[in-house]
Amino acid sequence: MINWAAETMMGCFTSKRMVQVWLPVLSILGVSLAALGQEEPQGFRSIDCGIPDGQSYVDKDIKLTYVSDWQFVESGKTFVIPKDKVIDKNLGQRYLTLRSFPTGTRNCYTIKDLAPGEKYLIRASFLYGNYDGNYDADSPLAFDLYLDYNLWQTMRMYNDYTSYRAEAVTIISSGVLWVCLVNTGKGVPFINALEVRQLKSSMYPAVNASVSLVSQDRYNLGTDQRMRYPIDPYDRIWWPQRDPKQTRTSTSLDIAGDAGGLFEIPSAVLRTAVIPSDAVSSRIDFLAAVNGDKEKFVAMYFAEFNETQSRTFDVFLNDQILYKNYTPPRLRLDYVYSTISVNMVDNSTVSLIKALNSSLPPILNAMEVYMVMRVYDLPTSSQDVNGIVGIKEQYKVKRNWMGDPCAPQSPVWDGLNCTHTTSDNARIVTLNLSSFGLTGAISASFAKLSSLKSLDLSLNSLTGPLPDFLVNLTSLKLLNLTGNQLSGSVPPALLRRSQDGSLVLSIEGNPKLCVNGGTCENLCTDGSTCGKKKTTLIIAVVAAVVVLLLIIVAFIIWRRKRSGLCTITCFGKSNEDDCNKLIDDQGNLVQIDLRRFTYMELEKITNKFESVIGKGGFGTVYHACLENAFQVAVKVLSNTSQQGAKEFLAEVKNLSKVHHRNLLSLVGYCKDENHLALVYDYMSEGSLHDHLGGKRSVRVLSWAERLQIVYEAAQGLEYLHRACEPPIIHRDVKTANILLNQKLEAKLADFGLSRNFQSDNCSHISTVIAGTPGYLDPECSSTYQFHQKSDVYSFGVVLLEVITRQSPIILSPAATIHLTDWVTQRLAKGNIGDIVDRRLQGQYNDNSVWKVVDLALACTKKTSIQRPSMSDVVEQLKESLLLVAACDSNSNSDAEGATLSQVSALGISNASNAADFDFIGPSAR
Numbered sequence: 001m002i003n004w005a006a007e008t009m010m011g012c013f014t015s016k017r018m019v020q021v022w023l024p025v026l027s028i029l030g031v032s033l034a035a036l037g038q039e040e041p042q043g044f045r046s047i048d049c050g051i052p053d054g055q056s057y058v059d060k061d062i063k064l065t066y067v068s069d070w071q072f073v074e075s076g077k078t079f080v081i082p083k084d085k086v087i088d089k090n091l092g093q094r095y096l097t098l099r100s101f102p103t104g105t106r107n108c109y110t111i112k113d114l115a116p117g118e119k120y121l122i123r124a125s126f127l128y129g130n131y132d133g134n135y136d137a138d139s140p141l142a143f144d145l146y147l148d149y150n151l152w153q154t155m156r157m158y159n160d161y162t163s164y165r166a167e168a169v170t171i172i173s174s175g176v177l178w179v180c181l182v183n184t185g186k187g188v189p190f191i192n193a194l195e196v197r198q199l200k201s202s203m204y205p206a207v208n209a210s211v212s213l214v215s216q217d218r219y220n221l222g223t224d225q226r227m228r229y230p231i232d233p234y235d236r237i238w239w240p241q242r243d244p245k246q247t248r249t250s251t252s253l254d255i256a257g258d259a260g261g262l263f264e265i266p267s268a269v270l271r272t273a274v275i276p277s278d279a280v281s282s283r284i285d286f287l288a289a290v291n292g293d294k295e296k297f298v299a300m301y302f303a304e305f306n307e308t309q310s311r312t313f314d315v316f317l318n319d320q321i322l323y324k325n326y327t328p329p330r331l332r333l334d335y336v337y338s339t340i341s342v343n344m345v346d347n348s349t350v351s352l353i354k355a356l357n358s359s360l361p362p363i364l365n366a367m368e369v370y371m372v373m374r375v376y377d378l379p380t381s382s383q384d385v386n387g388i389v390g391i392k393e394q395y396k397v398k399r400n401w402m403g404d405p406c407a408p409q410s411p412v413w414d415g416l417n418c419t420h421t422t423s424d425n426a427r428i429v430t431l432n433l434s435s436f437g438l439t440g441a442i443s444a445s446f447a448k449l450s451s452l453k454s455l456d457l458s459l460n461s462l463t464g465p466l467p468d469f470l471v472n473l474t475s476l477k478l479l480n481l482t483g484n485q486l487s488g489s490v491p492p493a494l495l496r497r498s499q500d501g502s503l504v505l506s507i508e509g510n511p512k513l514c515v516n517g518g519t520c521e522n523l524c525t526d527g528s529t530c531g532k533k534k535t536t537l538i539i540a541v542v543a544a545v546v547v548l549l550l551i552i553v554a555f556i557i558w559r560r561k562r563s564g565l566c567t568i569t570c571f572g573k574s575n576e577d578d579c580n581k582l583i584d585d586q587g588n589l590v591q592i593d594l595r596r597f598t599y600m601e602l603e604k605i606t607n608k609f610e611s612v613i614g615k616g617g618f619g620t621v622y623h624a625c626l627e628n629a630f631q632v633a634v635k636v637l638s639n640t641s642q643q644g645a646k647e648f649l650a651e652v653k654n655l656s657k658v659h660h661r662n663l664l665s666l667v668g669y670c671k672d673e674n675h676l677a678l679v680y681d682y683m684s685e686g687s688l689h690d691h692l693g694g695k696r697s698v699r700v701l702s703w704a705e706r707l708q709i710v711y712e713a714a715q716g717l718e719y720l721h722r723a724c725e726p727p728i729i730h731r732d733v734k735t736a737n738i739l740l741n742q743k744l745e746a747k748l749a750d751f752g753l754s755r756n757f758q759s760d761n762c763s764h765i766s767t768v769i770a771g772t773p774g775y776l777d778p779e780c781s782s783t784y785q786f787h788q789k790s791d792v793y794s795f796g797v798v799l800l801e802v803i804t805r806q807s808p809i810i811l812s813p814a815a816t817i818h819l820t821d822w823v824t825q826r827l828a829k830g831n832i833g834d835i836v837d838r839r840l841q842g843q844y845n846d847n848s849v850w851k852v853v854d855l856a857l858a859c860t861k862k863t864s865i866q867r868p869s870m871s872d873v874v875e876q877l878k879e880s881l882l883l884v885a886a887c888d889s890n891s892n893s894d895a896e897g898a899t900l901s902q903v904s905a906l907g908i909s910n911a912s913n914a915a916d917f918d919f920i921g922p923s924a925r
Contacts (some may be wrong), residue, residue, distance in 0.1 A: 040065060041233070043198020045111060049191045050078040050097030059092050063359040066094055066189070069194065071108045074402060076101045079190075081129030085161055090226075094164060094193035095127045099843045101181055105411045106146075107196060108180040108402035116175040121234060122147060124179060125189035126191040130160040131174035132188065141187035146180040149379055149407030153214060157187075165237075168206050168373065170212035174382065178403040182411070197235045197512065206297050206372075213370035214299050218484045220366055222248040224274030232266050238366065246284060247364070251305040256332040263299060265333055265366060270303045280362040282354035288344060288369050295341035295372035298350060301365050302335065310735035312355040313362035313728035318348055325355055328363060342370040343363075380418065380773055381425040387448030388413070388428060394443045397436060427451035429811065434458045434480070442467050442486075451475055451810035458506070459483040459615055466490055466513070477816040478504040478809060480773075480840030487512035504773055504809065504816065514663075528567050550703045586652070599675040606634055623682065631682035632667050636675075648676045658724060662716030664739060664749040665740055669704040683747065688713075688798075692735060692805050692837075704884050705744060705845035706802045707852070711877040712746035713738045717795060718870040720748075721788045729786055733794035734775045734808075735801055772817065774808025779864050790865035795860025795873065799852055805837035820860045823853070848883040851876065 040046075046059075046066045054069035076099040085097055101107040114120065128141060141157040145166055153166040177196065182190035207213055220227055220238035229235035255270035276282050288298055302425070304311060307330065315323035315336060329332050348689060352362035381383075385405060392401050399414045406418035406426035417430035430447050439459035446455070447469035458480045465488035470479065479494070495515070497503035507513055517773075576643050594657075603609070605624040616619040619637045626632060637648060654668050670677040685691075688709055691701050701709070720728040730737075730748070737750040775797050777790035797808050808819045826834040832849055833842070855876045861867050868876070 040814075041198075041229075043115065043118070043233070045196035046193075047072060047096045047109075047111075047194040047196075048097060048550055049073075049099040049193055050080070052078075057093065058821050059094070061092060062235070063233075064229060066193070069099060069109065072111055072194075072399065073099065073107070075104060075107050081127065081131055085129060086127065090165060091127070091163055091618055092110060094125065096559050097128070097521075097581075098127070098131060098192045098735065100131065101183070104183070104400045106180050106182050106400055106403060108146075108178045109191075110402070111177040111179070111194075112175070114177055114196070115198065116171045116172060117201075118172060119199040119203060119207055120167060120172055121167065121169050121197040121199055121236065122177070122179070122189055122194040123165060123193075123197075123237075125195070126155060126164040126190065127192050128157045128158065128160045128190070131190070134187070135160040139186075142184065142188035143187060144182040145183055146178070146403070146408065147184060147212065147373070148178050149404040150373055150375055152179075152373065155189075159202050162215070167215035167237075168212050168870075169199065169207050169215075170373075171207060171209055173209065173379070174385075180403045180526035181898070193822070195235070199234055200260070200264070200864070202260065203234075203262060203264060204339075206370075208740055210372040210375045211338070211341075212375070214373050216296075216371050217369040219368075220269045220272065221246075221274045221364055222250055227266070227269060229329045231268050234264070238266075241276070243286075245277050247277045248303060249273050249313070251331075253331055256305045258333050261333075262337075263301070263333075263335060263803040265301050265335075270301065270333055273303070273305070273363050275363050276354075278363045284352040284362050284364050285349050286364075286367065288348050294344060294623070295374075296344050296348075297370040297372060299335055299368045300334060300350075300352075301367065302326075302363060303333055303365050304328045304330040304363065306360060307328075309359045310365060311360035312358040314355055316351040316353060317342065317344075322350075344913060352738065361530040378407070378425045379404050379421070381427050383448050383450065384426075384428045387445045388416075388431075390445030390448070391433075391443050395436070395438045395446065396441070399436075404639075417454075430454040431476075432456040433460070436460060437615075438462055440464070444469065446470070446882070447472065449473070454809075456477040457482040457484065458509075462486055476503060477811040478773075480504075480506045481510065481513075482506045484511040485512070486510040486680070502800075503814075506773060507915045510823055513520045530789045594652070594666060596680075597668050597670040597672075597677070597679060599670060599677075602634055602636070602670055602675075602677055602679075609636070617767070622681070626667075631684075632681045633682045634677055635680065636677045648678070651676070658720065658728070660716055660719040660723075662712045662747055663719065664747040680749070681741075681747075683749075684742045685744060687736045687741035688740065688746070688802070689735035691740070693800065701744075701837045703849065704881075707731075707848065709740065709744065709746040709882060710740065710799060710852075711874070711881055713748050713873045714795065714870060714877055716746070716748035717791055718849075718874050718897050721791070721870050727788060729788060730791050731786055732772060732796075733791050733798060734772050734774070735798055736772075738798070748830070749805070772808075777864070778862060787864060788870070789867045792859050792867045792870060792873065792919040793861075793864070794858045795870070796867075798855035799859065803837065803849060803853060803856070804835050805839065819858065824857070827853070845884050846878045851880045851883065855880075887910075908925060 009566060013494075019028070019194065043348075044064065046064050047069045048057075049070045050068040051057075051066075053068050056065055056067040058065050078099060079098050081096050081098065086095060094245060108552040124145060128135065137158075142154060144154050145152045147168055147170060152168055155164060155166065159328060177219035179194060181191060183189055204213060209224060218236060218238055221239045221241060224240045224242070227238040227319065232238065250272040252271070255267045257267055257270070258264060274284065276284055288296060302314075304327075307720075310327065312325050312327045314321055315326060323336055326336060342797070352364060354361045380388075386399075388405050391397070400411070401413045403414045403560070403671045405416055405428060406420070409418075412418060415432040415436070416428055418426045419429050420426050429451055431454070432450065435458075438457065440462065441464040442457070442462055444467065446452075449455075450473065452473055453475050455478070457475060462481075462484040463486065466481070466486060468491055470476070471491050471493040486507075487510070490513065494503065494505060530556055544898060602624075605626055606622045607624075609620075609622050611623040612620055613623045613633065619635060622634045622636065624632050624634045648669075652666070656666060664683070665681045666678060667681060668679040670679070691699060715732060717733065720730060730812065732750055733748075737748060739747050739749045741747070775794040777786075777793040779793075780786050780790050797819060800806075800823055801808060804823065808820065810817050810819060810822050823835050834848055835853070836844065855873065856866070859867055
């Protein structure tokens, strides 16, 4: 049973007589002050998106100052729309410029210093204007607009010169507002203007911490005039509406408002109204739902003009009575509104129908219809937000670090993983800042991330000591600091946690960092000494080194004289044959059948190393174009890299003699005095890791695509093991080293750790064995011996990662667990769906997945003798692909190719189906 109630305002204003008398005067005075350029109303922000930094202007119509958006946003490009192209000549100047966001999935405006806990009206304005020449009438531009971390509205542009708006009433909880534009693959997001208007806390009672209202309609009835600030002190825009079934009526008398009340409708809006044109039907109808099954909030505003006759009417929603025998008060605002949301279907109509005892038909002065926006996700903990923003500001991180770090759940900030619960704020649990270009000391802001379980700061240029607060991050299970320039002693508490297994600690590649935790007198992570030694010992060591160097130089000169070779520098023009020869670490000449680049040539093809596309253990990778426009990737050895001339020579030798369609091709190299670089084929789609959980994870790989990729990678690895003489062991097989071209064809990369099988022994390296934690063969960790089955183990972990989209090391609240153990525990229930990546939405062949899981678990057996060879792996993956192909051929739909966006397009709704709601008039005051 639907319950309706109403309370009129009879007698409510006797104590506010002075307000009634002075309100019109104050309104007129307010208009005059604004026209004179008076100070902006408190809580107002008017932002013109696209005007140059530092510029501002006063709008000629509403007399408010609009400022540039440069201080509120970190990304995007600005454009100007020709004024003569705009259809509506009454649009303000703010529609003639815009900011477009061609890069990044999510781009956000950040507006600070708002009043926490207060209500605001937020309005975003859009006019496309075909600024980029890409308008397509058959395929309208669309993108998502988020208010903080909640989907505000999907913007669809059906005309290139028509203006659009999104407007919401919401509570700003933290004093900071984020307005985010999200690219959904249907065009480049853009925005022309952003307006923030503070409301009184008493207004719009339906708005609370978990409910915001999104404006659908706001009509000023009985007029052709559009009204906003300063007529409406809150700058609500009241749009005129004309309906042939309605007759306009008005009064020149002032209408008493409800200052301090729930809606504060301006008197000018209430002085006009509509009544039915048809005296027989005596009803007013208006459409209150046009966007499908949506929750609505409806408010209708009334003021009676007639002095002599009575007016009574009933309010209906479709055929259901909402409010019976309503009589509006004379020359005074009254309203009927919903206290909670009303569920409406398409074409739901609200009707005002004359009561039997009424001498006059119904009247309606103004109305508002809002859609309900519910808060389903909780924001990131304020402590975590403060911490990650501090990190962002200290290291000047750009990336996509905008808006709430963890909400919405997709897309989150690059490098972050978060936990979400229904009862508490989201927390940051994984932070991967590897190769982010961080410099300076480790920020104290990391200490605020108290729920952090994994912190990867590897391959940056961090300096200084390890701070003590790292010990206080008790949830931390993995800390990777490799490849930096840290110094001093490792805190003893961190070492103890590493030794007892509660923390995976990686600190190699920091030559000045000591592992003894004492006075830094003993061995450092690179095996050198940090402490002071006796002068005699230093002299002895220096003398020995000098003698040894002299012997080596003399030997090299002797060898070169015997071979009749000159010293090779490869600057400018020199003998091409000589420039394709290198001397290995044993003094032997090595012929390399590849192009040898000079450093000056590398500067030219990379445009002076302008575009960074990655960073690894060897160094930074740059995008480049050769003389024939062929795209390549240039990997330049950094001065701080663990890998040096030895690894460089290994990669050049290995890649110059191996040729396989699933191995990354080496185009050339540079060994120019102290400059070492490798030039590869360019792989436009990044790595398999990027697609599973990194920066390209928005694009969901189908099961068939994943299977094809690992099959191709397995073929490349099999070639190294079987076709090379002697066999080559990769030693660092992982998803980050499986690269993809534009056709998603896989190529195995990064041979910097490769060794020939017949002579290779796994040697002890100060803190960890060569390779990546999680992928490393546990047998090699104990025996210090690498072999072909070590690569098989790593590849088995890759297979499990592809199936589950879980990291090799999983950090749970109870303990750190390896992916193989996680899979084994979950499979004990016999349900394959418990481990498969949920983004596949069940679109996979069960038999194929089971076969690959069995293969992966066989590859990751603890002892190498139990593991299959790579040839066996290739054969098993081929059979799995045949199962998928057979399934597809017997199906009428391409289930394997389904993507997340296609599944979402089914339009499954989670909207509430609440049945009870109330409509009431104004409360007694």
